[in-house]
Amino acid sequence: MARTKQVRAVAISAFFVLLVFVLYTSTTSRSAAVAPAGVPTAKSPVDASSLIDSTNDDKLDAAINNEIAKLQGEVADPKKVDAKKPAAGAVDKPVAAKGDSTPDDKKDDAITNVKVDPSNPNSPTVFDPAAELKLIRSMSPITIFSKTFCPFSKKLKALLKENYEITPAPTIVELDKHAHGVELQAYLAEITTRRTVPNVLVGASSVSRGGADDFVALHRDGELVNLLLEWGGKNLIVRKNDAPSNV
Missing domain, CATH: 1.20.58 (Methane Monooxygenase Hydroxylase; Chain G, domain 1)
Known part of the structure; x- marks a missing residue:
């Protein structure tokens, strides 16, 4: 069974x-x-x-x-069909459309289109030599562009200080100490046609009045006072010291 x-x-x-x-x-x-x-x-x-x-x-x-x-x-x-399936959690990188800027182009655009924020002391600025020169020259009728290590600049500054009373006192700009001295000197060479220092500007004119040798010659000839007054106009007072000149 x-x-x-x-x-x-x-x-x-x-x-x-x-x-x-x-x-x-x-x-x-x-x-x-x-x-x-x-x-x-x-x-x-x-x-x-x-x-x-x-x-x-x-x-x-x-x-x-x-x-x-x-x-x-x-x-x-x-x-x-040959593309691999993305892994879980993977994020696709954005692909720039034709004509889009590359990262380097964006960087160049950011530099070219600098926006200055006057209220922010850390805001980037673009140096404007023309504006800088205008500001400097507003301080005095006589402006001397110099360099601290230049013997000719030292000679000119000593000549004016020791032999003349000038009111207002000349504005002295040491280009080697100025934050944008190279750009400023290049701009001076462009508008005054003088590339070396010292370079003296007097009054409202952009014509260079010369360097050390020119001023020493005018001093010896007794013509410097009259020319400075002529170039500087009514806003400038110049007197020659009675002390004997060392030049």
Whole structure:
């Protein structure tokens, strides 16, 4: 009796195995008739939200990806079938459109288009030699552009200090100490045609009145006082000292 039960159980198991095999074969045949070769069916283990990146040839991958895209309601771009799926959490870098500035161009634009904030002492400024010269010359009718190490500049300054009383006192600009002395000297060379120091400007004119040798010659000839008064106008007072000159 027990043996008969065992035989019956085996027979029932075999029947179910055969039934599952027949159903599986039938389903596989229907799927192969509908879907293109190599394209995963609805029961494929491939996730419909992923693109295929395999070792297959490009045409096969493109066909598979197009089918996946259709399930998502979009058409895949065949040119992008080789693109790797971004890792989780990855952020795409922005791609500049044609004609956009590169980082270096933006940097150059930032330098070119400097905006000065007068209320901010740390705000960048662009040096304006013309404005600087106008400010300097407003301080006195006589302006001497000099350099601290220049012997000719020292000679001229000593000549005027020791032999003349000048009111207002000349404004002396030491170009080697000025923050923008190089630019200022280049601008002076442009408007006065004198590139060396000392360089003396008197009155409202931009004409250079000369350097040390010129002033020493005028001093010896006794013409310096009259010329300074003529060049400086009514705002300048010049008197010669009675002390003997060392020049």
